[in-house]
Amino acid sequence: MSGDIWVLAEQWRGRISEITYEILALGRDLADEAGVRLEAVLVGSHVRGLADTLGTADSVLLIDHPLLAEPVTPTYADVLAPLLADRSPAAFLVPLTNISLGIGTLLAGELRLPAVNFCRDAHFVDRRLRATCVLYGGKIEAEVTPRGGATAILGIWPHARPPEKGHSKRLPGVEEIAASPDAAPAIRFRRYINPPAGDVDLTKQEALVAVGRGMRSKENLELAEALARGIGGAVCASRPVVDQHWLPLSRQVGKSGLTVKPKLYFALGISGAPEHVEGMRKSDCIIAVNTDPQAPIFNVANYGVVGDALELLPVLTRAVEGRKRAGGGAG
Amino acid sequence: MMKIAVLLKMAPDVVEELEIAASGKSLDFKSLRMAPNESDEHAVEEALLLKERFGAKVIVVALEAPEVDEALFGALANGADRAIKITGLRENLTTAEEADVFTRVVRGEIGAIPDLILTGVQAIDDLDGLIGPLIACELGLPFLGVVVGLSPCPDGAGMVALKECPGGVRAEFDVTPPAVLGIQAAERPPRYVPLAKLQAAAHTKKIELVPVPLPTDPVNPLIEVLRMRRRAPAARAEMLSGSVEEIAGRLCEVLAGQDLIEE
Ligand SMILES: Cc1cc2nc3c(=O)[nH]c(=O)nc-3n(C[C@H](O)[C@H](O)[C@H](O)COP(=O)(O)OP(=O)(O)OC[C@H]3O[C@@H](n4cnc5c(N)ncnc54)[C@H](O)[C@@H]3O)c2cc1C
Numbered sequence: 388m389s390g391d392i393w394v395l396a397e398q399w400r401g402r403i404s405e406i407t408y409e410i411l412a413l414g415r416d417l418a419d420e421a422g423v424r425l426e427a428v429l430v431g432s433h434v435r436g437l438a439d440t441l442g443t444a445d446s447v448l449l450i451d452h453p454l455l456a457e458p459v460t461p462t463y464a465d466v467l468a469p470l471l472a473d474r475s476p477a478a479f480l481v482p483l484t485n486i487s488l489g490i491g492t493l494l495a496g497e498l499r500l501p502a503v504n505f506c507r508d509a510h511f512v513d514r515r516l517r518a519t520c521v522l523y524g525g526k527i528e529a530e531v532t533p534r535g536g537a538t539a540i541l542g543i544w545p546h547a548r549p550p551e552k553g554h555s556k557r558l559p560g561v562e563e564i565a566a567s568p569d570a571a572p573a574i575r576f577r578r579y580i581n582p583p584a585g586d587v588d589l590t591k592q593e594a595l596v597a598v599g600r601g602m603r604s605k606e607n608l609e610l611a612e613a614l615a616r617g618i619g620g621a622v623c624a625s626r627p628v629v630d631q632h633w634l635p636l637s638r639q640v641g642k643s644g645l646t647v648k649p650k651l652y653f654a655l656g657i658s659g660a661p662e663h664v665e666g667m668r669k670s671d672c673i674i675a676v677n678t679d680p681q682a683p684i685f686n687v688a689n690y691g692v693v694g695d696a697l698e699l700l701p702v703l704t705r706a707v708e709g710r711k712r713a714g715g716g717a718g
Numbered sequence: 719m720m721k722i723a724v725l726l727k728m729a730p731d732v733v734e735e736l737e738i739a740a741s742g743k744s745l746d747f748k749s750l751r752m753a754p755n756e757s758d759e760h761a762v763e764e765a766l767l768l769k770e771r772f773g774a775k776v777i778v779v780a781l782e783a784p785e786v787d788e789a790l791f792g793a794l795a796n797g798a799d800r801a802i803k804i805t806g807l808r809e810n811l812t813t814a815e816e817a818d819v820f821t822r823v824v825r826g827e828i829g830a831i832p833d834l835i836l837t838g839v840q841a842i843d844d845l846d847g848l849i850g851p852l853i854a855c856e857l858g859l860p861f862l863g864v865v866v867g868l869s870p871c872p873d874g875a876g877m878v879a880l881k882e883c884p885g886g887v888r889a890e891f892d893v894t895p896p897a898v899l900g901i902q903a904a905e906r907p908p909r910y911v912p913l914a915k916l917q918a919a920a921h922t923k924k925i926e927l928v929p930v931p932l933p934t935d936p937v938n939p940l941i942e943v944l945r946m947r948r949r950a951p952a953a954r955a956e957m958l959s960g961s962v963e964e965i966a967g968r969l970c971e972v973l974a975g976q977d978l979i980e981e
Contacts, residue, residue, distance in 0.1 A: 504845055574894075593978065650977075
């Protein structure tokens with residue numbers, strides 16, 4: 388048991404994901420608390436150059452192999468498992484992203500290690516690791532501790548720390564780890580399909596009117612379109628709205644969709660699940676309308692309204708139009 | 719013919735108020751309303767779509783929970799071939815325990831390992847790991863998650879799985895069965911079951927009950943919940959109240975302050 392803290396340094400298509408730096412910052416805090424080393428584990432093909440950006444870690448364990456060019460979940464888990472079993476760090480921090488999803492639990496299942504999912508923070512308390520987890524769609528927080536002395540696999544939500552804290556100009560030491568991935572695995576990467584260009588570029592909008600399942604039906608989206616027209620913005624959506632085919636994928640905000648930073652984000656009938664919030668929390672001003680006073684969206688909003696979005700929308704749109712007319716603006 | 723097993727799990731309905739149990743370490747299950755885990759419903763739909771398009775035998779397996787019968791009869795009404803309800807369980811199982819009972823049913827009741835095992839990509843209570851990868855480990859199968867489409871491979875045996883990546887990018891993977899896939903969304907929204915169809919299924923079809931007794935206490939759980947609490951809304955949001963007109967007026971001020979209303 389080395390007692391060190393490890394971070395899975397996620398890279399995708401030649402770039403280190405931003406969440407990697409966030410988790411490096413968290414890992415740095417943990418390693419400093421415990422007085423142990425922080426190691427970043429980088430897996431891929433021709434990714435040696437990326438290791439130099441991981442200087443927040445004391446060193447980088449590099450698994451570089453042509454068969455690891457794309458993130459095939461079981462293949463990545465297979466090459467990580469023997470390393471983890473051999474070196475037994477105190478904890479292995481794995482990002483909760485679409486790219487890395489499943490790697491942590493596969494390692495835990497394979498090696499019979501404790502897994503703590505949905506972590507937003509972690510500390511050592513009396514030398515025992517303790518994680519703060521956000522679960523049940525963001526409504527509940529739990530303090531969780533792994534049992535026994537084995538390596539704990541922690542799945543970490545985005546935004547555990549500001550990414551800037553995980554950047555460093557220091558060059559980390561790099562240890563190359565030999566691996567021989569299965570050349571004919573049961574799951575094999577074929578190709579990427581880029582999204583069709585959307586009708587609007589959400590990332591360029593000053594104002595977004597975001598609709599969630601609380602809008603109830605496709606017909607009701609017209610109410611949001613009217614407000615968006617009034618304030619010169621566009622309509623975007625949470626995942627269920629896109630899954631119901633009410634709006635195309637190009638309008639989805641969140642983990643699998645786009646990350647947006649408009650001046651104003653108007654969240655209507657959106658609960659504020661962590662996967663949605665990670666795509667919009669950096670908006671300058673967030674207004675949330677939700678019938679549920681406990682909705683987690685109010686945790687990130689600047690202004691909140693507990694009420695029915697369907698009732699508020701037409702009144703608000705009329706008020707906006709009225710104000711424009713009163714001001715004599717052309718809109 | 720391809721055999722597909724789908725795990726359907728009930729999870730607390732988070733639209734309802736969630737109460738914490740007196741122990742302070744879990745939800746109060748007596749006060750909860752349960753609903754099918756959303757991505758599990760998509761997993762069922764994806765299995766039914768595969769059956770319709772390419773032919774398959776679909777077995778839906780659910781863990782006993784309040785309101786689960788309705789979900790199982792719904793799956794039968796929509797074309798599932800078998801519906802199995804695992805009984806004899808404690809409430810508040812860990813995800814590892816759920817994976818364990820499911821694999822026992824796969825080995826025992828279903829007999830052979832199905833070509834595909836579909837689960838939802840994630841459940842809101844998967845605190846000790848995701849169920850799909852845990853099942854994959856127990857059965858020695860490969861796992862791929864965040865799957866949003868499945869079809870037979872155009873140029874050979876096996877399946878092609880479409881996985882969602884960030885920013886709307888999708889990746890295609892070849893999958894040689896048997897495999898466990900975590901479904902994020904079916905290609906079509908899960909179909910609605912009209913009440914009459916549901917009632918007809920409840921009369922003509924049967925849910926198979928399979929007891930899988932578990933010890934009353936969790937067996938050496940690998941993690942321990944020390945405390946659970948409702949997240950207090952952050953003080954950040956300024957809550958606006960009043961009549962709808964008053965709120966609309968106040969929001970107009972905010973919008974104008976952001977220069978979003980050109981006066
Ligand atoms: C791997 C993965 C990736 C994901 N990626 C994304 C992603 O990119 N984007 C995303 O959004 N989600 C994503 N999700 C899904 C996410 O977990 C949530 O399920 C989703 O964000 C919930 O959407 P919602 O808030 O619209 O619906 P719900 O959570 O169902 O919330 C609906 C809300 O509407 C409120 N409401 C109901 N009626 C009204 C009314 N009349 N007026 C006002 N409020 C009302 C309810 O109180 C409730 O809070 C992902 C999940 C996973 C596992």
